[in-house]
Amino acid sequence: MSLVLNRTLFDGVSTVFWGVLLSSVLLGCQSKGQVDTAGRGDRGMASTVKETAAPFVELEEVDGVKALEWVKERNRESAARFDKVIPGVPTLAELKTDLLKILQAKDRIPSISIRTSSDGQSMVYNFWQDAKNPKGIYRRQTLEAYQANSEEWETLLDIDALSKKEKENWVFKGASCAPKVRTRCMVRLSRGGGDASVDREFDVEQKDFVKGGFQLPEAKSTFGWLDDDTLMGGIPIEGETSDSGYPTTVRMWKRGDDLKKSTIVFRGEKTDIGVWGRRLRSHHSQKGHGQKGEEPVVLDLIVRAIDMNTVETYVRMPNDSWRLLPIPKTADVEGLSGQFVLFATRKDGEAFGTKLRSGWLYAFDLSSWMDGGAAEKTVKVETVFRPTAKRVFSYLTTTKSRIVLSYMDNVRGRLVEMKRGANGVWTEHALKLPGSEGAISASYSSYDEEYFTVFYQDFLTPSEMFLVDGARKLTKLRTTPARFDAKG
DSSP states (O other): EEEEEEEEEEEEEEEEEEEEOOOHHHHHHHHHOOOOOSOTTTHHHHHHHOOOTTTTGGGSSTTTTHHHHHHHHHHHHHHHTSSSOOOOOOOOHHHHHHHHHHOTTTOOOOOOOEEOOSSSSEEEEEEOOOOSSSOOEEEEEEEEHHTTTTOOOEEEEEHHHHHHHOOOEEEEEEEEEOSSSTTEEEEEEEHHHHHSSEEEEEEETTEEEEETEEEEEEEEEEEEEEETTTEEEEEEOOOOOTTTSSBBBEEEETTTTOOGGGEEEOOTTTTTSSSEEEEEEEEOOSTTTOOOOSEEEEEEEEESSSSSOEEEEEEEOTTEEEEESOOOOTTEEEEEEEEEEEEEEESSSEETTTOOOTTEEEEEEHHHHHHHHOGGGGGGGGEOOOOOEEEEEEEEOSSSOOEEEEEETEEEEEEEEEEEESSSEEEEEOOOSSSSSSSEEEOOOOTOOOOOEEEESSSSSSEEEEEETTTTTTEEEEEOOOOOOOOO
């Protein structure tokens, strides 16, 4: 048996849903002579293919009666195994009790996102679930109150109350707020926790959904705010989904316009996995392409996923046309730092006439490419991160003034700030954390905030949460109480 923790990370908020999934399912199937995931059982491949070309096809209907009954039967089989008394091995009921106690503990760390209000006050936002609020509440308090361990929170949206009022089984999937009017947020709600969601504009000051505001129909949508009155992304309507159920069109939808008449800026193929649109922003000090003053550098992207390993990335040009970015189709844009686009490679390849290595992180000057026309080989590609036999790139995130990069070093987490010198050489500057043998992760960051949060834990150290400010100073915010005696 294995425990599955499903973490939904959105807007810096981590929501933990849990369930017990049975790893003995395949073993149980094979013991009865049924086919395994490769289409072979103890009866052999030939007889299996002869009997059925698509074993377990009924499981494709996730909410289908046959699929749900199949899961219940596998659960009953594994529960019976766990109900056997084995010295030193907890029963299923005991495991469930212990896990609920930990997952619903009042002293666990509330993960947060930080947003500066219109009056300049730093506010922290959190989504919280417990026995009293099983579906959860979206809430906030000041950063000062959070640092003082205050339990005084302002509830913004009660998902239990909303579900009861609307007679829906809503599951909160996160909130994404407008770039300037930060009180307007798109709240993502899913029926029963499925992939498809209903997205609705919410006013955190009024604590209510905006009348006549943005509202997206139920779909596997992905979108972002271009400005306070425009959304862009994969927002499908009738017939605009791929065979995988994801959007095949990227739309720009302006406030007040009919969604069906909104501008389609890109159209993929039905055989694609899907297409997505997003806007990257950067407040870094490098002079941006066409940007002035405090306005962020912006980069609009469309990502077309042709299959699980192949993507095309398109960039919005100054004349509003979309141009294919000449990086390998096995490379992913990871972030934006000033006018520099950072991308990681999954296979060896080539970009702008430069040979690329698998697993490396690179950067190039966006403005030189936009201004260079066909002379793409004049664009210089800079190396940001080199992997080794023991070092592997994980991810990067940005704040208002820095790039924070995470990588694994001999299976140990590392978190460093990356800085670019005038000669185009990128250097690492380690963040001083309390330990170096455990798991380290940047939990929250935003392009327009100096603060970001970091979690650290190891085998003997409970999870600790730190706040990092613009001067790289670490302040411990919270610590999870020890659940066992680490001294042995």
